[in-house]
Amino acid sequence: MGLPSISRSIKDLETRLGLRLCRRGRRGFSLTDQGRHIYEASLRFLHNMEQFEADIRTVHTELNGVLRIGMADTLITDPQFQLAEVLTEFRRRHPGVSINLSVQTSNQIEQRIIDGSMHIGFVVVRRHSDRLRYRALYSEMCSLYCTSDHPLAIKGEAAIIEDLFRHDYVGYTYADGAGRPIGGTRRILIPAAQVDHSEALATLVATGSYFGFLPDHYVSAMWRCSGFSVILKELAFASKVELVTSQGEPSPLLKAFDEIFERKFKTVTSPGDAD
Numbered sequence: 001m002g003l004p005s006i007s008r009s010i011k012d013l014e015t016r017l018g019l020r021l022c023r024r025g026r027r028g029f030s031l032t033d034q035g036r037h038i039y040e041a042s043l044r045f046l047h048n049m050e051q052f053e054a055d056i057r058t059v060h061t062e063l064n065g066v067l068r069i070g071m072a073d074t075l076i077t078d079p080q081f082q083l084a085e086v087l088t089e090f091r092r093r094h095p096g097v098s099i100n101l102s103v104q105t106s107n108q109i110e111q112r113i114i115d116g117s118m119h120i121g122f123v124v125v126r127r128h129s130d131r132l133r134y135r136a137l138y139s140e141m142c143s144l145y146c147t148s149d150h151p152l153a154i155k156g157e158a159a160i161i162e163d164l165f166r167h168d169y170v171g172y173t174y175a176d177g178a179g180r181p182i183g184g185t186r187r188i189l190i191p192a193a194q195v196d197h198s199e200a201l202a203t204l205v206a207t208g209s210y211f212g213f214l215p216d217h218y219v220s221a222m223w224r225c226s227g228f229s230v231i232l233k234e235l236a237f238a239s240k241v242e243l244v245t246s247q248g249e250p251s252p253l254l255k256a257f258d259e260i261f262e263r264k265f266k267t268v269t270s271p272g273d274a275d
Contacts, residue, residue, distance in 0.1 A: 007024070010022065010024075017038065019032075019034045019035070019038065020032050020034060020035070021034060021035035021038055022035045040115055043115050043116060043117060044115060044116040047115075047116035047117060048116070050065075050066075051065075051251050053065075054251070054252065054253065055251070055252060062094070062095075062096050063094045063096060063097055063252060063253065063256055064094075064096035064097055065096075065097060065098070065253055066097070066098045066099075066100050067090075067097050067098070067099055067100065067119055067120070067253045067254075067257060068100045068102075068112075068117065068118045068119050068120075069083075069099065069100065069101045069102075069118070069119065069120045069121070069122075070101075070102050070103075070104050070108070070109035070112060070113075070118050070120070070121040070122070070123075071083065071101065071102075071103055071104075071109075071121070071122040071123075072103070072104075072105065072106050072109070072122060072123050072124050072241075073103050073197045073198050073199060074197075074198045074199070074215050074217075074218040075122060075241065077215075077217050077218045077220075077221035077222070078140055078215065078217040078218075078241075079217070080137075080138045080140070080241075081122070081241070082264065082265050083122065083265075085264050085265075086257075086260055086261050086264045086265055087099060089260050089263075089264055090256070090257060090260050093256075093260065094256055097253065097256075103197075105174050105196050105197070106121075106123035106124050106125065106126075106174065107174045109121035109122075109123050109244070110123065110129055110132060110244060113132060113244060113245065113246050114129070114131050114132065114246070116246070119245070119251070119253060119254050119257075120243065120244070120245055120254065120257065121243070121244040121245075122137075122241065122242075122243055122244075123241070123242055123244050124140070124239045124240070124241055125239075125240050125241075125242045125244075126239075131246075131247060132244050132245070132246060132247060133244065133245050133246065133247050134242045134243070134244050135242060135243040135244075136240060136242050137240075137241050137242055137243055137265070138240075138241055139238040139239060139240050139241065140215045140216070140217060140238065140239050140241055141215070141216045141217075141236055141237070141238055141239075142213045142214060142215050142216065142236060142237055142238070142239055143213065143214065143216055143219075143230045143231075143233065143235070143236040144211060144212070144213055144230065144231040144232060144235050144236070145205055145211060145212065145213070145214050145219060145225070145228040145229065145230060145231065146167075146205060146208075146210070146211035146228065146229060146231055147205065147206065147207075147208045147227055147228060147229070148227045148228070148229050149208055150167070150208055150211060150229070151163075151167065152164070152167060152211055152231045153229035153231065159231060159232055160232075161182055161187065161232065161235075164182065164189060164211070164231070164232075165187065165189070167210075167211060168192035168193065168209055168210045168211075169189045169190070169191055169192060169210065169211060169212060170191060170192065170193040170194070170195060170201055170204045170205065170210040170211070170212040171189070171191035171193075171194055171195075171212060171213075172194065172195060172196070172201070172213075173194045173195065173196055174196065182235065192210065193210060198214055198215065198218055201213075201214060202214055202218070202219075202222065202224065202225055202228075205225075205228065206224055206225070206228075211231060213237075214228075215239070216236075243261075
């Protein structure tokens with residue numbers, strides 16, 4: 001469609017809905033608050049249409065469609081994470097189903113499940129949304145790391161919390177906000193650099209200029225991290241890994257996955273779970 005046709009179509013839609021959906025003109029294009037709401041509702045509508053088609057097909061034939069799964073990064077290096085085993089069994093039993101597996105931040109995964117564009121997520125949870133259903137799986141331990149030639153590593157056991165504030169800290173954009181409280185103190189580490197994924201954080205730590213929190217299993221598994229050292233072991237903490245789905249009635253695809261998941265995924269009680 002040409003731009004004039006698009007403009008007329010949008011104008012017709014606005015007339016039919018009785019809403020102003022977007023601002024357009026010489027200053028560019030942007031959605032209004034009402035337009036954003038309609039856009040998100042449209043995504044859910046299209047997802048429901050797709051789900052309806054999948055439901056109808058399963059009445060007469062084997063299960064098919066696309067199962068969309070999201071996972072936080074680095075989970076593959078944790079021996080407690082058995083998604084591969086679950087998917088092996090799922091594919092054997094339901095060969096007509098395509099798998100769409102993507103790695104995103106936990107916040108992005110939760111938002112996609114809310115808007116209906118993803119079925120299942122494996123996330124590292126810090127707070128729960130009342131619009132989603134969570135199932136605790138296990139905890140992963142995270143420690144504060146730097147390279148072995150970093151001044152904090154050279155200090156070794158003699159390092160104290162006060163030393164941290166003399167060096168550059170790299171944090172996660174979705175977790176740290178304005179900074180990260182340290183231990184039981186009121187002091188906050190302000191990030192000198194920020195990342196969305198652990199792989200990016202490990203890359204900056206590897207420069208020798210930064211220190212930051214990484215999952216212990218990831219550092220143990222990656223050759224690039226073999227020279228990393230733990231700083232102040234008492235600052236290590238457990239992050240909860242959880243399975244997240246929508247609050248609504250599960251689709252046939254989700255029910256089939258959940259049935260296999262219940263049998264194949266062995267939930268592990270980790271040290272941090274007692275908290």
